[in-house]
Amino acid sequence: xxxxxxxxxxxxxxxxxxxxxxxxxxxxxxxxxxxxxxxxxxxxxxxxxxxxxxxxxxxxxxxxxxxxxxxxxxxxxxxxxxxxxxxxxxxxxxxxxxxxxxxxxxxxxxxxxxxxxxxxxxxxxxxxxxxxxxxxxxxxxxxxxxxxxxxxxxxxxxxxxxxxxxxxxxxxxxxxxxxxxxxxxxxxxxxxxxxxxxxxxxxxxxxxxxxxxxxxxxxxxxxxxxxxxxxxxxxxxxxxxxxxxxxxxxxxxxxxxxxxxxxxxxxxxxxxxxxxxxxxxxxxxxxxxxxxxxxxxxxxxxxxxxxxxxxxxxxxxxxxxxxxxxxxxxxxxxxxxxxxxxxxxxxxxxxxxxxxxxxxxxxxxxxxxxxxxxxxxxxxxxxxxxxxxxxxxxxxxxxxxxxxxxxxxxxxxxxxxxxxxxxxxxxxxxxxxxxxxxx
Numbered sequence: 395x396x397x398x399x400x401x402x403x404x405x406x407x408x409x410x411x412x413x414x415x416x417x418x419x420x421x422x423x424x425x426x427x428x429x430x431x432x433x434x435x436x437x438x439x440x441x442x443x444x445x446x447x448x449x450x451x452x453x454x455x456x457x458x459x460x461x462x463x464x465x466x467x468x469x470x471x472x473x474x475x476x477x478x479x480x481x482x483x484x485x486x487x488x489x490x491x492x493x494x495x496x497x498x499x500x501x502x503x504x505x506x507x508x509x510x511x512x513x514x515x516x517x518x519x520x521x522x523x524x525x526x527x528x529x530x531x532x533x534x535x536x537x538x539x540x541x542x543x544x545x546x547x548x549x550x551x552x553x554x555x556x557x558x559x560x561x562x563x564x565x566x567x568x569x570x571x572x573x574x575x576x577x578x579x580x581x582x583x584x585x586x587x588x589x590x591x592x593x594x595x596x597x598x599x600x601x602x603x604x605x606x607x608x609x610x611x612x613x614x615x616x617x618x619x620x621x622x623x624x625x626x627x628x629x630x631x632x633x634x635x636x637x638x639x640x641x642x643x644x645x646x647x648x649x650x651x652x653x654x655x656x657x658x659x660x661x662x663x664x665x666x667x668x669x670x671x672x673x674x675x676x677x678x679x680x681x682x683x684x685x686x687x688x689x690x691x692x693x694x695x696x697x698x699x700x701x702x703x704x705x706x707x708x709x710x711x712x713x714x715x716x717x718x719x720x721x722x723x724x725x726x727x728x729x730x731x732x733x734x735x736x737x738x739x740x741x742x743x744x745x746x747x748x749x750x751x752x753x754x755x756x757x758x759x760x761x762x763x764x765x766x767x768x769x770x771x772x773x774x775x776x777x778x779x780x781x782x783x784x785x786x787x788x789x790x791x792x793x794x795x796x797x798x799x800x801x802x803x804x805x806x807x808x809x810x811x812x813x814x815x816x817x818x819x820x821x822x823x824x825x826x827x828x829x830x831x832x833x
Contacts, residue, residue, distance in 0.1 A: 396714040399429060399435070402425055403425045403429070403707065403710055406425030407425065407706075407744065410702070416699070418698075418702070419701050419702030421702070423701075423702040423706070425706045426709055429706065430709070433713075435712075435713035438709050441547075441550075441708070443659045445700060447659050448547075448700070449693070450663040451666050452543075452690055452696075454633060454666040454667075454669040456689045457677075457679065457684055458626040461622035462623035463623050463627040463630065464502060464505065465505075465619070466620070466623035467627060469619070471489045471493070475510065479513050479516060480517060482517060484575070486531075486578075487527045487531035487532075487578050488575075489510075489528070490503045490506060490507075490528045490529070490531050490535070491534070491571060491574060494531075494532045494533070494542070495535045496634055498542040499543075499689055499693065500786060502532070502689070503528065504789055508793045510525055510528055511795070515796055519588060520798050522800075522809045523582060524578075524581070525793070526581060527574065527577050527817075529790050530814050531574040531817075533747070533778060533779070536747050537773045537821075538571060539567070540559060540563060541637060543696045543748035544747035544748040544750075544751045545566075546748075547751040548562065548772055549562060550659050551755050551756060552755075552765050552769070553657075553658050557765050558642065559637070560638060560642040561833075562769055565772075565828040566769065566773060566828075569822075569824035570773050570824075576820055581813055584813075585798060593798065594798060597797055602795075621678075622676065622678060622679055626673045626677050629676065632669075633665050637661065640658070696746060699744065699748070703749045703753050704752035707754075711756060715760060718760070719760055727763070730763045733754070733757070734822050736754055737754050737771060737777070738774045738775075740754050741774070742777040742781060746778075751772070754775075766829035766830075766832070769825065770828070773818065774818065774822055776814075781806075782805065782810065791809070
């Protein structure tokens with residue numbers, strides 16, 4: 395009966411995937427209804443703490459976007475990329491990783507992907523090389539940055555067991571960044587040179603590729619940011635640093651009359667709400683624009699996915715914990731890395747690092763896997779690239795007018811598969827090395 399109930403959860407999850415976007419979380423709510431009303435499982439509490447943390451971070455990032463801060467960062471990135479075009483395969487992923495690291499969402503990569511594609515073509519570098527690893531890096535940074543939805547979900551699950559935000563970042567940030575840089579080096583040898591590529595030659599012959607018109611650095615320097623752009627970036631970055639400091643130095647968090655101190659998830663919510671409000675006050679941007687931006691919309695989708703998926707998963711697991719632990723405990727404890735495989739394929743299914751973290755990591759905790767090991771395997775939630783149906787992947791393919799970035803004949807042999815698998819394996823391997831150093 396335990397596995398029949400799990401099948402019900404997975405069936406509705408699959409149906410949600412077919413709906414796409416927020417439909418994943420909504421359909422999982424139907425699976426929860428079946429567990430409660432048909433199988434009589436008592437529902438657990440929804441993951442309110444994680445959801446509120448995500449909402450607070452998204453509000454601050456969306457306020458920065460409304461003030462023009464993201465546009466300003468994109469222009470800085472474009473200037474960097476165009477001033478060093480020969481190193482686009484390395485600079486591209488560095489830029490997208492950095493953007494995601496501080497913004498908390500990989501969707502900010504949309505703004506720089508066309509720049510990467512243009513610079514690569516202007517320099518006669520196969521665009522597939524920088525575009526593929528740049529998309530991968532923009533997502534792997536989610537498990538390295540301090541304020542992503544997946545990071546706050548992971549912290550919420552493990553903080554009570556001794557895992558602090560700085561320790562978690564010391565494990566995941568170096569491992570994911572180093573993995574992406576090694577993968578970028580390997581990507582330099584991916585595919586034929588641009589001028590030797592048959593698809594590129596065909597498009598040139600048929601006149602399907604627009605002529606190259608490189609932007610001059612003078613044009614880029616002429617850009618004038620909105621009045622609130624720079625202040626919004628500074629405020630947001632100060633807030634992100636403050637969160638890391640509060641996580642590193644618990645004594646900075648107030649202790650109350652009850653004897654308990656401020657929990658980290660409360661601190662994240664408070665700091666980010668303050669940051670969003672200060673951005674509105676200082677930058678004088680329209681509050682109505684916050685909910686209209688791409689950052690807020692992406693965050694809202696993550697919220698809905700976590701709401702449905704995590705609540706249904708928690709209810710199933712809590713109602714069958716004894717049986718699950720008995721049947722899987724020995725296997726997973728003898729080979730903890732198997733959980734990384736589960737994380738990977740679940741993330742392929744749901745296309746959400748945060749939802750995967752919230753749904754699967756409690757299983758690892760219940761099975762007795764050490765928290766540092768869970769941190770090492772955390773980057774395995776980035777399996778979204780396996781199926782070429784994720785937004786940044788589709789965008790990168792469309793931005794590459796040369797046709798070198800593509801989905802293969804057999805679907806799975808697409809441009810992002812090899813870079814993604816290499817970065818995935820290296821991130822987990824480096825994660826285990828870093829957890830041994832940190833702990």
